[in-house]
Amino acid sequence: MALTSELTSADLADLRQSALGAADPLGVAADLAHAVEAGRLADPQDAGLALTLAAEIAESRTKLDAALRYVDAALDAYGKRDDSPAAAARALRARILFRAGRADEANAELEPLRPGLTQYPDAAAYLTAALVVGGRGRDAEQWLTEAVQQVLAERGAAEPASADDAGLLFFVLQQRHRLRHALGMPHDTHDNLAERLETKLANAQVATEPAGDLLFWPQAEFTALTGQWPALTEAYGATWDEHRARLERELVRLAGTGRGDLAVLPGTVSGLTAHAGSGDDPATAENRAGYAQRLQAGTAKISWPPERNAACWCGSGLKYKKCCLPRSRR
Template identity: 70%
Template sequence: MSEKADLTSADLTAIRQSALGAADPLGVAADLAEAAAAGRLADQADAGYALALAAEIAESRNKLDAALRYAGRAVEAYGTGDDPRAGAARALRARILFRTGRSADAMTDLEALRPLLTQHPDAAAYVSAALAAGGRTRLAEEWLTEAVRAVLADRDQPAEPASAEDAGLLFFLLQQRHRTRHALGLPHDHHDNLADRLETRLAGAAARPAEDLVFFPEAELGKVLAQWPALSEAYGADWDEHRAHLETELVRQAAAGRTGLALLPATAAGLTRFAGAEGDPSSAQTRAGFARQLAGRIPWPPERNEACWCGSGLKYKKCCLPRSRG
């Protein structure tokens, strides 16, 4: 690993993709741990990420003592903050604890993570994977089933979501439960059938109109809504709703397997010119045509610690990243 003065989130992601093919992966793991300890990270909030990566590398080489040490330091680095990666680090430690024969300690970690199943989309995957690593796939199915029931009971909408987007967190739980039950050889039940229906609807909606990714900066959206108040239904009633819609749609498209996603920056004047030539922008056809002729692109997603795509000046993790979970 290079001795850069400061490792960014992008550097860590690149290391994740290349470390296992490195000539000395355990050396890379040790360097990552040293970088976290010595403050050689562009953002010290990435210390847990660097240490968890070191743990994964060491685990892949069956150096379980080192992996457990790094994983423990990763959990400590995340502390009690709200970084969603903290749960994944704790699940990683539980997985390694299982492999070292410390099942009771592993279950203590996982029991602490169990409430996250009804709070964070990623938790269904990393909690159930850790349980499966400990030979507790049946318990993972039980936990996921209880989480599905709890989320269904808390929904204000009808019990049958109309789409994967409408299902939100429930969709991720149903997917993971479906995979877990398949691994166990269990027959389909009504929750599995719902998972299949949502998958089918998601596949059918994978190619959404380009208008769904048109982005107006805050001042521009204000001008658009002042001129055409009815467009609040298409673009959002205010800038927060506009950004939340876009982030949610981008996450949905990424989950459907689409790559190279980008936002299409637009202006009120541009929409006015296009509408003057082509028709009323309250028409979905006009909005779609406007979207297709936009030349600019804002690649998505940015790194967690990079500036947010919306131009707020805040880091992505503190701005639009959480909006898709609302």
């Protein structure tokens, strides 16, 4: 995306997903900062978000002086705000300070943010990230454990029936569970609860989400599919390149909503035909959706996203960064 016009909140959300795959990420960061300075944000209240994103990009490229400059500008833009975006920027500042060898300053930045674990759903992620960078993984686990205990005590009720019912507790449990696994710690009752809620969430998604949106036709199958049912180019794209681009954009969109464990569902014409059964038209939307649901419940799925330098998920043989990663920005 060329940052030459007014930036909307949607533009910033797209950049958060695509900036690190850009040819010049640091140029994107500088352009974001310039857009703020030049008043080229559709909503001036987005200045803090734009500058925080610039800081994240610079940090990812170990340009710590630039990252600190951007995040300080973000905090100036937030002013006296004490909501989650402002707290996330402060946690990012602590992370950058840790990387710069300024641990005392970083720790002083983090301690006041600790109550956010029981206030903001995303606080568990950004505080854990900062503490781990600072070599304080065990402290992060303790913070998360105490937050789980506090929320459970405040609920004073039976086990949550679902991730939605758990609310903020779900995010703290999941972050704690992942961290304890990374630290090699044994499962406890909170880990077991995290796994039960995650299973319930996954089952609910399989039951309600349009799996057909992630149905992937490898090149030979795409050619056979559209040759037999030309009208399906409306659903899957006129060319295999367009088909892959649609899938990549949908995966990026779903990732932006917080979905994890994303995967594409490789289909075959013979599999679709067998699913439909004799006497029925395999190309109907109902049959295609049912086929996708069956694939989603199985194990023959392709996890997304691959590493930038790994083979692309589409099977082209090219690296992801040279193949489907850029397609999300077309």
